[in-house]
Amino acid sequence: MLTIALAKGRTADDVLPLWMDAGLPKPDGMDESRSLVFHGGAAFNQAEGGVASNVVDDNALRFLLAKPADVPTYVSFGVADIGIVGEDVVLESAREVYELLDLKKAECRLCVAGRPEYKNQPARRVATKYPRLADQYFRSRGEAVEIIPLGGSIELAAVIGLADRIFDLVQTGSTLVANGLVIFDEVIQVSARLVANRSSYRTKRRLIDEISARLAEAIR
Numbered sequence: 094m095l096t097i098a099l100a101k102g103r104t105a106d107d108v109l110p111l112w113m114d115a116g117l118p119k120p121d122g123m124d125e126s127r128s129l130v131f132h133g134g135a136a137f138n139q140a141e142g143g144v145a146s147n148v149v150d151d152n153a154l155r156f157l158l159a160k161p162a163d164v165p166t167y168v169s170f171g172v173a174d175i176g177i178v179g180e181d182v183v184l185e186s187a188r189e190v191y192e193l194l195d196l197k198k199a200e201c202r203l204c205v206a207g208r209p210e211y212k213n214q215p216a217r218r219v220a221t222k223y224p225r226l227a228d229q230y231f232r233s234r235g236e237a238v239e240i241i242p243l244g245g246s247i248e249l250a251a252v253i254g255l256a257d258r259i260f261d262l263v264q265t266g267s268t269l270v271a272n273g274l275v276i277f278d279e280v281i282q283v284s285a286r287l288v289a290n291r292s293s294y295r296t297k298r299r300l301i302d303e304i305s306a307r308l309a310e311a312i313r
């Protein structure tokens with residue numbers, strides 16, 4: 094059995110079609126259920142000598158539908174062998190996971206933004222869901238700021254003047270535009286990643302490599 098921690102929400106919505114394109118087994122009944130653990134209908138059967146065949150192997154995959162920020166925790170503790178989660182979450186987490194593949198889905202950018210009139214003012218207060226990354230970013234620039242951790246709707250903090258900077262994801266830019274905000278700097282490109290627990294990657298390497306190879310093929 095291989096256990097996969099899948100970041101629910103945008104990441105799962107964007108990556109599951111790729112997962113299916115790759116010919117990998119879909120988590121049974123995920124659409125209709127409030128359950129959080131799902132089994133894949135079939136997985137690869139690893140033939141002797143390491144050549145994967147398509148022989149059906151019921152329930153060989155188990156999916157855990159997790160909050161994005163918790164996926165690195167499940168993987169690093171080894172209760173999930175692999176995980177699918179945004180690079181933003183991997184970097185913000187202090188958990189140790191082994192990154193295997195850029196899935197090129199749920200693509201966006203982590204940016205510093207704010208009201209245009211603050212662009213040439215020194216940064217003082219920064220609202221974000223990424224306190225660790227924001228702290229690293231401003232420290233690396235020698236800017237002493239107060240980080241204000243928030244749970245979401247980060248743009249609001251800039252609109253109402255709680256912060257003069259936000260450190261948040263931008264995809265289309267429409268949330269910034271709708272709130273009269275502009276990008277000051279682009280920090281990193283973000284996309285969904287396939288990650289693994291290091292010890293699982295040693296003990297279940299053939300199956301994990303097969304999944305990774307199929308996903309890589311489907312991306313092209």
Ligand SMILES: Nc1ncnc2c1ncn2[C@@H]1O[C@H](COP(=O)(O)OP(=O)(O)OP(=O)(O)O)[C@@H](O)[C@H]1O
Pocket residue numbers: 101102103104160161162178179180181182199200201244245262263264265283284285
């Ligand atoms: N606007 C966006 N466009 C594309 N991908 C995004 C966007 N916003 C977030 N993501 C990606 O999706 C992930 C978050 O998905 P989602 O927005 O469904 O969860 P969330 O609501 O932020 O999580 P939580 O429920 O923990 O608050 C992020 O980690 C990032 O990798």
Ligand SMILES: O=P(O)(O)OC[C@H]1O[C@H](OP(=O)(O)OP(=O)(O)O)[C@H](O)[C@@H]1O
Pocket residue numbers: 244245246247248261262263264265266267268269
């Ligand atoms: O550039 P855009 O295409 O407008 O996307 C960016 C928005 O998407 C994310 O928010 P999300 O919808 O996940 O809500 P949240 O702020 O509550 O996390 C992100 O935090 C931005 O607010």
